[in-house]
Amino acid sequence: GNSVTQMEGPVTLSEEAFLTINCTYTATGYPSLFWYVQYPGEGLQLLLKATKADDKGSNKGFEATYRKETTSFHLEKGSVQVSDSAVYFCALSRGNTPLVFGKGTRLSVIA
Amino acid sequence: GAVVSQHPSWVICKSGTSVKIECRSLDFQATTMFWYRQFPKQSLMLMATSNEGSKATYEQGVEKDKFLINHASLTLSTLTVTSAHPEDSSFYICSARDRGTSIEAFFGQGTRLTVV
Numbered sequence: 001g002n003s004v005t006q007m008e009g010p011v012t013l014s015e016e017a018f019l020t021i022n023c024t025y026t027a028t029g030y031p032s033l034f035w036y037v038q039y040p041g042e043g044l045q046l047l048l049k050a051t052k053a054d055d056k057g058s059n060k061g062f063e064a065t066y067r068k069e070t071t072s073f074h075l076e077k078g079s080v081q082v083s084d085s086a087v088y089f090c091a092l093s094r095g096n097t098p099l100v101f102g103k104g105t106r107l108s109v110i111a
Numbered sequence: 112g113a114v115v116s117q118h119p120s121w122v123i124c125k126s127g128t129s130v131k132i133e134c135r136s137l138d139f140q141a142t143t144m145f146w147y148r149q150f151p152k153q154s155l156m157l158m159a160t161s162n163e164g165s166k167a168t169y170e171q172g173v174e175k176d177k178f179l180i181n182h183a184s185l186t187l188s189t190l191t192v193t194s195a196h197p198e199d200s201s202f203y204i205c206s207a208r209d210r211g212t213s214i215e216a217f218f219g220q221g222t223r224l225t226v227v
Contacts, residue, residue, distance in 0.1 A: 034215060043117065043204050044218040089154065096208065098145050099216055103154045
C-alpha cells in the first residue's frame with residue numbers, strides 16, 4: 001500500500017540555519033505529494049505541493065522537489081526563523097483517496 | 112486558499128454526554144470530507160471518510176455507532192461523539208477536498224475535546 005516515511009524529530013536549529021527534513025514515499029503510479037505544517041494547538045495548513053515528477057513546490061521560503069527516481073520529496077529552507085517552529089507532515093494522495101501522512105517532524109528554532 | 116471552519120475549537124463535556132463537532136467549507140463545495148484524530152505528539156489517524164449524501168466509510172477499528180458522521184450538504188459535515196468517555200479525549204481535525212480540484216485537502220483548525 002501507499003506509505004510515507006519522514007525523518008524522526010525533534011529537530012532543533014539556530015535561527016538562520018539551513019533546514020532539511022527528509023521524506024520518502026511508497027506508492028503505486030504517480031501520487032501527488034504535499035507538505036503540511038501544524039502550529040501548536042492548530043489544524044494543518046498546506047505548505048506546498050507537487051503533482052508530478054520534477055515539479056518543485058515552494059512557499060514562504062520552503063521548497064521541495066518531487067523526485068521519482070529516489071521516491072523522495074525532501075523539504076528545505078535556506079534560513080529558518082523562530083516563527084517556523086512547528087510540526088511538519090509529509091503526505092501523499094492518489095486520486096480522491098484520503099491523504100496518507102508521515103509521522104511528522106517537530107522543528108524547534110531557537111534565537 | 113480555500114477555508115475550512117471547524118467548530119467548536121475546544122469543548123469540555125461530562126462522561127456519558129454527546130458532543131457534536133461541525134466542519135464547514137466556507138468558499139468551496141466539498142463532496143468528500145475526512146475526519147482525523149490526533150493524539151499528543153503523534154500523527155493524524157484517519158477515522159472516516161464522509162461523502163455528501165451517503166454513509167460515511169469508517170476505518171478499521173473505529174466504532175461507527177460511537178462516532179456518528181453526517182454529511183448532509185456540500186459544505187457541512189458533522190462528527191458526533193456519543194456517550195463520551197475520558198479515553199475519547201483527543202484533538203479531532205476535519206479536512207475537505209474541493210470538488211473542482213480534488214487534489215489537495217484543506218484542514219479545519221481542529222477541536223480539542225476533553226471528557227471529564
